[in-house]
Amino acid sequence: MEVRLQKLIAGTGLASRRKAETLISAGRVTVNGKVVTELGTKVEPGRDHVKVDGKHLSAAQPFVYLMLHKPKNVMSTLDDPGGRTTVKDYLRGVSVRVFPVGRLDFDSEGLMLLTNNGDLAQGLLHPRYHVPKTYLIKVKGVLADDEIRQLERGVKLEDGMTSPAAVKKIKKAEQNSWLEITIREGRKHQVRRMLETVGHPVIKLVRVKMGPLTLGNLAPGEFRFLTDREANALRELVERRTTLEEGQESLSPRRQRPVKREGWARSSRVKKGRGRAA
Ligand code: URA
Numbered sequence: 001m002e003v004r005l006q007k008l009i010a011g012t013g014l015a016s017r018r019k020a021e022t023l024i025s026a027g028r029v030t031v032n033g034k035v036v037t038e039l040g041t042k043v044e045p046g047r048d049h050v051k052v053d054g055k056h057l058s059a060a061q062p063f064v065y066l067m068l069h070k071p072k073n074v075m076s077t078l079d080d081p082g083g084r085t086t087v088k089d090y091l092r093g094v095s096v097r098v099f100p101v102g103r104l105d106f107d108s109e110g111l112m113l114l115t116n117n118g119d120l121a122q123g124l125l126h127p128r129y130h131v132p133k134t135y136l137i138k139v140k141g142v143l144a145d146d147e148i149r150q151l152e153r154g155v156k157l158e159d160g161m162t163s164p165a166a167v168k169k170i171k172k173a174e175q176n177s178w179l180e181i182t183i184r185e186g187r188k189h190q191v192r193r194m195l196e197t198v199g200h201p202v203i204k205l206v207r208v209k210m211g212p213l214t215l216g217n218l219a220p221g222e223f224r225f226l227t228d229r230e231a232n233a234l235r236e237l238v239e240r241r242t243t244l245e246e247g248q249e250s251l252s253p254r255r256q257r258p259v260k261r262e263g264w265a266r267s268s269r270v271k272k273g274r275g276r277a278a
Contacts, residue, residue, distance in 0.1 A: 002042040005029065008050060012057055016235035028053050063117040064096045065231045067213060070112045071220035076104045087112060090221055101125060102186055102210075110135070110207030111215040113234075114223075123238030124211065125186065131211035131237065134182040135191050136170070138204040142177045142264075143169075147198040151181065155197045159187060162194055172264045176203060211237055 003011075009020035009029070027035050030051045031043055043050060050057040068090055070076055075086040077100065087100060091114070098114040101121045115121055124131050143151075148169070154161045163185055170178035177200075181191060192202045208215045212233035218224060226234075 002044050004039075005031065005036060005041045005043050005050070006039060008043055008045055009052060009057065010232070012062055014052060014057070014063075016232050016239060018236060019239055023052055030054075063115065063120075063231070064094075064098055065113065065115045065117070065226040065234070066091075066094065066098065066223050067215070067218065067226060068112045068114060068223040069215060069218040069220050070104055070109055072107055072109045075106060076100055076102075076112060087114070090223060094223075104207060105189060105192070105205070108205040108207065109220055110205075111210050111213060111218075112207075113210060113213065120235060120238055123241060124234070126241065127186075129241045130184050130186045132182050132184050132209070133186075133207060133211075134180055134209035136178065136180055136206045136208050137191060137195065137202050138176055138178050139195050139200040139202055140176050141200050142172045143179065143198065143200055147200070148179075150198055151194055155194050157187070157190075157193050157197065162187075162190065165194070169264045177264070180208070182209070 005024060006017055006020040009015060009023065010017040014020070015023060021039055023029055024039055024041075025037055027037055029036055031041065032049050068087055070087055070090075073085070074090075075084050077086055078088045080086050084106075091098070096116055098116050099118075099121060101113040101115060101124050104110060104112060113124075148167045151165050151167050154164055162183070165184075166182040168180040170180055172178070181194075183190060183194075187193075191205060195202050206215075213226070213230060
């Protein structure tokens with residue numbers, strides 16, 4: 001069955017559909033030895049020989065993207081000189097060498113993205129345009145509104161002011177409370193240090209979102225491959241950011257939508273659930 005050229009290229013994981021179209025328009029794609037720049041061109045996989053930048057499409061290494069729910073007390077690296085358990089120990093059956101995109105503290109848990117697409121990983125970790133990451137946190141005590149506002153505006157850490165964050169109250173109990181905090185930076189122990197600064201140390205920290213990815217019901221220690229839609233959303237996010245970086249628009253974190261303040265939930269207990277913080 002014939003398919004559109006850009007769909008075939010995107011299907012290999014080499015590029016998103018949009019990027020594939022750019023490659024075609026730029027004359028970097030040949031079909032049976034001829035440069036093709038027509039976006040509507042149809043090709044028959046297996047019959048037509050498609051090359052991108054002179055490399056046969058079938059020789060392209062497919063990209064692999066997966067999401068792991070890192071459990072607590074596990075290193076977010078691939079190996080540990082101290083012999084502690086690492087995320088690699090949870091990737092049974094994954095034959096491709098994938099790398100973690102970013103870190104989580106040893107005692108944090110939650111969503112970790114792993115991939116063999118180095119460009120995408122670099123794009124997601126770009127210090128100026130870190131993707132938004134959301135953490136569900138249990139903290140000591142209950143934050144007053146002015147402490148929440150402080151976190152939202154930015155707090156002073158020893159390595160400088162933090163960028164504006166979005167904070168949502170989730171639940172409060174007698175001795176502690178649960179919040180969701182979204183930040184666009186990736187400094188070491190950042191969330192823990194921010195909460196420590198406003199006087200409410202973190203007791204538990206779970207990363208529940210990273211850009212377009214959501215942890216959902218994935219249980220601690222489990223992983224799954226990203227869907228095509230999720231992988232494309234990530235690729236497009238990085239491509240959009242690269243375009244913005246090329247000067248077409250500014251992406252200041254201060255342009256985030258204002259946060260609508262909501263009250264604490266009435267219940268004093270957070271339900272235990274699979275893949276969620278207990
Ligand atoms: N912020 C932290 O303090 N720790 C993490 O593991 C992730 C974000």
